[in-house]
Amino acid sequence: MKPYLLLLITFTGFLSYSYTHSYLSDSAASSGNTFTASAEFPTPTPAPINPGDVVINEINWGGNNEPSSSNDEWVELxxxxxxxxxxxxxVIQDLGAGASPTQHYTLPSGTISSNGFFLISGLSQENSRINIAPDLVFSGMNLHNNGELLVLKDDGGNIINTANRSxxxxxxTDTDPKKSxxxxxxxxxxxxxxxxxxxxSHVNMDGPGSTDEFGTPKAANNL
Structure with a gap:
């Protein structure tokens, strides 16, 4: 006689299940047992974010050369x-114009990949000298030519990084050729x-790079 395995799985609730198996012979004799098991899987805890995990890495505060636009500013994380x-x-404090809180920019969405870049631009790629799509466009970006103290905070208000001074x-530079x-x-x-x-250096920017502004948006700084 050849034994056959019959497996029946029945879900009885969230993350609980039971299954029954019987060994059948070709003489129709059978025996079976039922086993029930349950398991609970905890929700993964996000890795804690520490100061310096995300940093302000490049700031183009001087606008662009041609066509000249002081709004063509961007910040790379x-x-x-x-x-x-x-x-x-x-939040990036002092990224916008006006009095608080309008001078602070709250990122509406976005994920920065491991060891990756995240670009926030005052203009879209089509209207800017950058030659790569920004992750976010913030039309209210306004970096004063006499300096800004930029403070990056997480969604809990914790300071993650600080750049420059006020x-x-x-x-x-804000003179031709402009440099980030x-x-x-x-x-x-x-x-x-x-x-x-x-x-x-000149990476992900329009133009040949000889007389245009210098910068490396969404690329490694090449100093």
Whole structure:
């Protein structure tokens, strides 16, 4: 006689199940047992976000050259971790114009990938000198030429990163050819002058790069 295995699985509720199996012979004799098991799977806890996990890595505060537009400003963030981070409801203080809270920009959505970039631009790709689509367009971006202290906060109001100072820019230019302000290394203290330099390369930008503004939006800083 050849035995046959009959397996019956019955779901009895959320994350609970039962199954019955019987060994059948070709003589129609059978025996069976029923087993019930249940399991609970906890909701994964997001990795904690620490200061320096996401940093302000590049700031184009001087606008563009041609056609000249002071609104063609952008800020690049970089993720220093090995996991993606949800930026929804994060805030960059002093990114906009006017008095508080209009001068603070709350990111409506967005995720920055592990070791990746996130670009916030005052103009769309079509209306800007950047040659890559920004992750978010913030038409109210207004970076004063005499400096801004930019503070990045998570959705709980915790300070994650700080860049520059309020009375001057550590690097970058607003004269032709304009240059963005680039961090020498993402791990450096963004409040120190020694952490920043003028951009000297031309990546993801319109034009040949010889006389156009210099910057590397959504690309590694090439100092």
């Amino acid at each position: 970089v993720n220093n971790t090995s996991f993606s981070i949800d930026l929804t409801n994060w 009375d001057d820019w550590y690097a970058g 302000m680039e961090k020498i290394s993402p791990s450096l203290d963004g409040t120190l002058d020694s952490s920043w330099e003028d951009a000297n």
